[in-house]
Amino acid sequence: MQAVMETYKRLNIAPTSGQGSWLFDAAGNRYLDFIGGIATNSLGHAHPALVKAIQEQAEKLIHCSNLYEIPIQAEVAKLLTEATDFDKVFFCNSGTESVEAAIKLARKYAHTNHGPEKHEILTFSKSFHGRTYGGLSATAQPAMQEGFGPMLPGIVHAPYCDLEAAGQMSGSQTAAILVEPIQGEGGVNVPPEGFLQGLRDLCDEHGALLIFDEVQTGVGRTGHLYAYQGIGIVPDVLTSAKGLGGGFPVGAMLTKEEYAALGPGNHGSTFGGNPLAMAAVRAVLGVVNDPEFLEEVRFKGQVLKNALEVLAERVPGSEVRSEGLLIGFELGPEVAPKVFEHCLREGLLVNMIGGTTIRLAPPLTVTRTEVRAALDTFRGGIEAAVNAISSKASETNQVAVV
Ligand SMILES: *Cc1c(COP(=O)(O)O)cnc(C)c1O
Numbered sequence: 001m002q003a004v005m006e007t008y009k010r011l012n013i014a015p016t017s018g019q020g021s022w023l024f025d026a027a028g029n030r031y032l033d034f035i036g037g038i039a040t041n042s043l044g045h046a047h048p049a050l051v052k053a054i055q056e057q058a059e060k061l062i063h064c065s066n067l068y069e070i071p072i073q074a075e076v077a078k079l080l081t082e083a084t085d086f087d088k089v090f091f092c093n094s095g096t097e098s099v100e101a102a103i104k105l106a107r108k109y110a111h112t113n114h115g116p117e118k119h120e121i122l123t124f125s126k127s128f129h130g131r132t133y134g135g136l137s138a139t140a141q142p143a144m145q146e147g148f149g150p151m152l153p154g155i156v157h158a159p160y161c162d163l164e165a166a167g168q169m170s171g172s173q174t175a176a177i178l179v180e181p182i183q184g185e186g187g188v189n190v191p192p193e194g195f196l197q198g199l200r201d202l203c204d205e206h207g208a209l210l211i212f213d214e215v216q217t218g219v220g221r222t223g224h225l226y227a228y229q230g231i232g233i234v235p236d237v238l239t240s241a242k243g244l245g246g247g248f249p250v251g252a253m254l255t256k257e258e259y260a261a262l263g264p265g266n267h268g269s270t271f272g273g274n275p276l277a278m279a280a281v282r283a284v285l286g287v288v289n290d291p292e293f294l295e296e297v298r299f300k301g302q303v304l305k306n307a308l309e310v311l312a313e314r315v316p317g318s319e320v321r322s323e324g325l326l327i328g329f330e331l332g333p334e335v336a337p338k339v340f341e342h343c344l345r346e347g348l349l350v351n352m353i354g355g356t357t358i359r360l361a362p363p364l365t366v367t368r369t370e371v372r373a374a375l376d377t378f379r380g381g382i383e384a385a386v387n388a389i390s391s392k393a394s395e396t397n398q399v400a401v402v
Contacts, residue, residue: 042364128185243288
């Protein structure tokens, strides 16, 4: 009997080592990894700078309580604030914890400055903010909340991209609007021009904090260090995790000085900002926070997008939604599973969302050659799926004629 609780439906693939964009299993099979631990292996596998950073730090100091000064934590916080519009960083260990910190910060700030009535958090349909109770309550997906009620009170949901609804649901009671600038788990949904600016305006009108959940879109994923920098709308609070440690567990919540409402005793984390995690973040930022590197991410993203859009012409109703190397290819319930299976058989690891959309989030270090290889596999998958469906359709037609 499997001793691991079955909280994941797992594929029959068991990687035991990796190198760059490739994963290897014990039997010697290799896989081209175009999902990268779901936007987490930002530097691919066994990146020398990340391996060296972790090895060297492990020999010096792995953990040290936040009761003491942690110089490398201060250094990494400074790196993050210098690279963004924020002044203060709270470190934790995961995406959902960064969201918890953001919700607590927003409520504390509102409580201190306006009183307890101002505590509502507005979030959006199809969002994903993590699995702990704060994050889960913010995640406006009934299927994920089912059976776990009651949820955290004071969280309301509006349809994603519906600015009018967001306007109706926000007011003086709103402490924060929490939104993914591009939805990841919801299917890689890129909001239309004006939506995020509209939320910015609502927050300004109501004295609420705008929180961008950049757990998936951050750390170079969209071709900018954080997606907001490409969009040009600055939130008040930002959450980061996934790619931040290149696979090492670490999360962060960033905010501006004037909103940094959490003081001693208000919040904390035993492991948050430990030296080992900080060494990983420093190594990742050393590679990713570089204009040339980010430009190359945008280039590879554009190559993928253009080529997938050509393939999309073969599948009626299909659509490519992407920013940088976060790509959703909606193919519908008939084609998507066939393409997914084809990729798996060919050793290309991708991810399927909702049975209809293929998600790609390869390592940011993926090479142009690997991008072409993945596209070849995709082309074959679309070809095979379209042929299988049309031959099935003509069979049915023949039966109908007979
Ligand atoms: C993955 C994700 C989370 C949760 O991160 P965990 O590290 O799994 O807790 C939260 N928000 C967004 C946008 C995510 O993509």
